[in-house]
Amino acid sequence: MAGYKQKLFNRLKPFIGVVFLQFGYAGMDVLSKAALNKGMSNYVFVVYRHVFAFVVMAPFAVVLEKKERPKMTFSIFMKIMVLSLLEPVIDQNLYFLGMKYTTATFAVSMYNVLPAITFLMAWILRLEKVKLKSARSQAKVVGTLATVAGAMVMTLIKGPVLDLFGTNGSNSHNQQNGGVNLQHAIKGSIMITIGCFSCACFMILQAITIEAYPAELSLTAWICLLGTAEGGIVALIMERKNLSAWSLQWDTKLLAAVYSVVCSGMAYYIQGAVMKDRGPVFVTTFNPLCMVIVAVMGSFFLAEVMYLGRAIGAIVIILGLYLVIWGKSNDYESSSTDTKEPVLPAKQTIDESNGKDEHSNYQVVTINNLGAGNIERDEQV
Template sequence: MGRESLAKFSTMAKSYLAVIFLQFGYAGLAIIAKSALNKGMSHYTFAVYRNITAALIIAPLAIFFERNVRPKMTISIFLKIMVLGLLEPVIDQNLYYTGMNYTTATFTTALGNVIPGITFILAWILRLEKVEVRKLHSQAKILGTAVTLGGAMIMTLVRGPNIGLPWTKHTQHVQTETALHSQQDLVKGAVMIIAGCFCWASFYILQAITLKSYPAGLSLTSLICSAGSLQASVVALVAERKNPAAWALHWDNKLLAYIYSGVICSGIAYYLSGVIMEDKGPVFVTSFNPLSMIIVAIMGSFMLAEQLDLGKVLGAGVIVVGLYMVIWGKKQDEVPPESTGNQIALPSTLVKSSDTLRGVAGDEAV
């Protein structure tokens, strides 16, 4: 394996490791946020504190590392940043966690698997994703996206018998009462989650577009979080005007949710997503979302006593198959054609040897 192949493999491995790290980060947040919401955390102030934390962490890094490479701010870039700050930090976060408050962490992350499908369609329309319908790998990406969505629907709609895990058996009667209660608000929560996911997918698309004219990832992340915190503050001040206690900070799981989400899921996640998108595109980033659902399903059974049933396990298996198809299709996009027509590509060493022999033969003829 040559140096170029090693460098390419190293870059590819870093992209995969980074996107898997993101999914573990999002999965951890789903558990922490659900626990905090169960104890009365306001999702309005959550959006404010989350983005303020992210801005305070990332801004110094942006000032130090990108002071010589930061592009000039224009009206077009400023407007894009304001829209980015509205789409995910404000609209998505409030809708998504309102929906989670009505349902469960596992249900929310399962329904969040519509994000890859929405992102794929938007990227296809805007020509950010290479799709050649007649090619097998493009068909795999389309079919894999559909399979992933189908798996998410199986997890959402198919129940089946509970899988009696040893650490959840003693809480089964509590979960049954919770399930009956959440069933009343299931539709309302699902609509909010899907609407939030559409904003999240749109955020990824607009971020990929903005990075082309403003290729300073740390600076863009800090500006998005700053804009998001300002806009979220306006929304929270209106929504919680009669509840000043919602702004109180204590040493509890609410504070953990603010700090964890700000550092991991806004600051680091926005920046890493941008870095990965510059090389792989927005569809690659979102295609790994099903991983967080599987992680949350397992962690939720441990930490929140959420029951695992046959539908969730079956849906997770289907999602893994769809995810593999999408990854395979994306990988084939990067494989250059090894031959053109009927010509066989020769190794470079043989080509050089052939040129040398040809030159020697020419000298002898002279």
């Protein structure tokens, strides 16, 4: 019984990890929007976010991975440099700028296109196989198009206000004329979409890097450290005439910076660990959960307005997203069946070439295992 529970827990660990990530991201989105509303610079916020994360994660990396940490090479270091540029600098700054123009709910809803973008980039890079005659491949393509369409609906269509929790009426400053809101929505959506592309590149490159540098805590510490340096350069340039932007007091700004340890520290570590088993697409498939959490929290704590058009767009995004997931899961389930295709040519090769004894015996054992399931031990000699 103990063995069964351990096996069940090991199977559930990736799901527990990504669900925890989405709750963490939801809290970060709400606190970030509150800090930005109080005038905090998004450039400075990104720097503080990774400073706190590095201070917390670095000691764990030094102690726990002292014997496991591989040697740092120039190639690995350059990959980490690019990682720290893609996510801590480009993605987060564009995401927070987009959030300034819109709302926390809108920003996290737009971010639901991330799994589709990740899938599309994997397809272009030939990391994802797509056969247009296959039902599951068609689901991937249709789902990708649906997420993009849903994002456009959220951006361009507003509709009536949905007062789901009875708290939106107090948010009068967001209920401006349609032209201004539309302009802000377009600017914000463009920034968030570019951030999604940057984050998708980060996910794929992190999955590649972690194979050569399988030390998640150390990799997280390096990303936070280099992200602090690169983000600091950007912040110094953008806020060179506003030194007061660096000041922190005992308010929401400080709370958001401290809480960011969850997203800029633990998040990099957890998603890196999950990627080892499930890949980058799996990590991004739970984003809709974050949208639901932020929508509820944003209505209660930020009094954000939820429009019908945005709700419809979000539903379309979720449906498209899970079409992509369905196609991916079927591919994963059928992968063992697909590997059986080269069995017959392999057997023919064994019959035709008797000189390669070790390779031939290995193939015979593999075929017998797949077919009858019983072999005699003297066949392996």
